[in-house]
Amino acid sequence: MAKLFRAVIMGPPGSGKGTISERIAQRFGLTRLSSGDFVRENIAANTDAGVLAKTYIERGLLVPDHVMTRLLLPRLEEMTRHSWLMDGFPHTLAQAKALNSTCDLDLVISLNIPYETLKERLSERWIHPASGRVYNMGFNPPHVQGRDDISGEPLIQHDDDKPEALVARLRHYKDVAKPIIDLYKSKGILHTFSGTETDRIWPYINSLLSTKIPGTLQADTQCIPMP
Ligand SMILES: Nc1ncnc2c1ncn2[C@H]1C[C@H](O)[C@@H](COP(=O)(O)OP(=O)(O)OP(=O)(O)O)O1
Ligand SMILES: Nc1nc2c(ncn2[C@@H]2O[C@H](COP(=O)(O)OP(=O)(O)O)[C@@H](O)[C@H]2O)c(=O)[nH]1
Numbered sequence: 614m615a616k617l618f619r620a621v622i623m624g625p626p627g628s629g630k631g632t633i634s635e636r637i638a639q640r641f642g643l644t645r646l647s648s649g650d651f652v653r654e655n656i657a658a659n660t661d662a663g664v665l666a667k668t669y670i671e672r673g674l675l676v677p678d679h680v681m682t683r684l685l686l687p688r689l690e691e692m693t694r695h696s697w698l699m700d701g702f703p704h705t706l707a708q709a710k711a712l713n714s715t716c717d718l719d720l721v722i723s724l725n726i727p728y729e730t731l732k733e734r735l736s737e738r739w740i741h742p743a744s745g746r747v748y749n750m751g752f753n754p755p756h757v758q759g760r761d762d763i764s765g766e767p768l769i770q771h772d773d774d775k776p777e778a779l780v781a782r783l784r785h786y787k788d789v790a791k792p793i794i795d796l797y798k799s800k801g802i803l804h805t806f807s808g809t810e811t812d813r814i815w816p817y818i819n820s821l822l823s824t825k826i827p828g829t830l831q832a833d834t835q836c837i838p839m840p
Pocket of ligand 1: 626649675681702
């Protein structure tokens with residue numbers, strides 16, 4: 614039986630992880646997994662891990678590694694018959710190691726986007742908080758200004774996306790991502806894409822994945838449950 618395909622997309626805030634993973638999911642039929650969506654779902658469902666995660670998010674903090682792995686790894690273990698692409702996890706080396714002992718990743722996409730571009734994009738990013746749908750007033754504006762296309766509900770901007778918060782977020786990303794990137798590089802599965810426009814990067818990602826994915830989507834290799 615063909616092998617399953619498991620991939621991770623990494624990059625600083627605003628680098629296009631959400632936008633590109635949506636395109637990959639549509640084009641290749643992978644299940645798109647987003648750590649932010651998992652966190653929001655668990656908070657909404659009041660699970661133990663969700664209640665705990667909320668106490669950090671409310672203070673503008675990242676969710677600690679042990680809570681994130683408790684949230685995510687069981688979901689991955691359920692995905693035994695799916696190929697997937699993960700956005701937002703791992704965010705730390707500890708998370709990368711936990712993921713490593715659960716699944717063999719086939720490929721990691723790392724997006725390398727200049728700071729000025731990130732700043733511009735994030736200042737124009739608007740979000741529908743309930744669904745996580747992302748808009749950009751220049752690049753992919755909503756049909757009706759300030760409203761989500763599907764629900765019609767109001768869009769919001771994250772305080773985090775303001776330029777004054779961005780410098781610190783990017784510095785933090787560089788620090789935490791370096792050892793993860795080194796780890797994936799040493800495994801030979803890292804592919805880095807640089808540029809200022811998603812539409813120009815996309816053809817390269819598309820052709821890379823076309824060489825890696827064909828016929829790989831219906832296998833039943835398994836994620837091994839963590840001890
Ligand atoms: N891997 C993770 N480790 C710790 N906390 C996480 C992780 N993934 C998500 N979270 C938490 C902290 C985030 O502020 C929150 C929402 O996640 P997410 O929607 O990915 O954030 P974001 O939209 O600010 O990221 P980005 O700007 O990179 O798109 O969930
Ligand atoms: N102008 C412009 N905006 C883009 C481009 N690619 C993505 N965006 C927008 O930039 C913002 C950040 O993209 P997103 O996919 O959310 O990045 P993430 O934070 O890495 O998940 C969103 O508002 C996107 O709609 C691009 O090529 N040009």
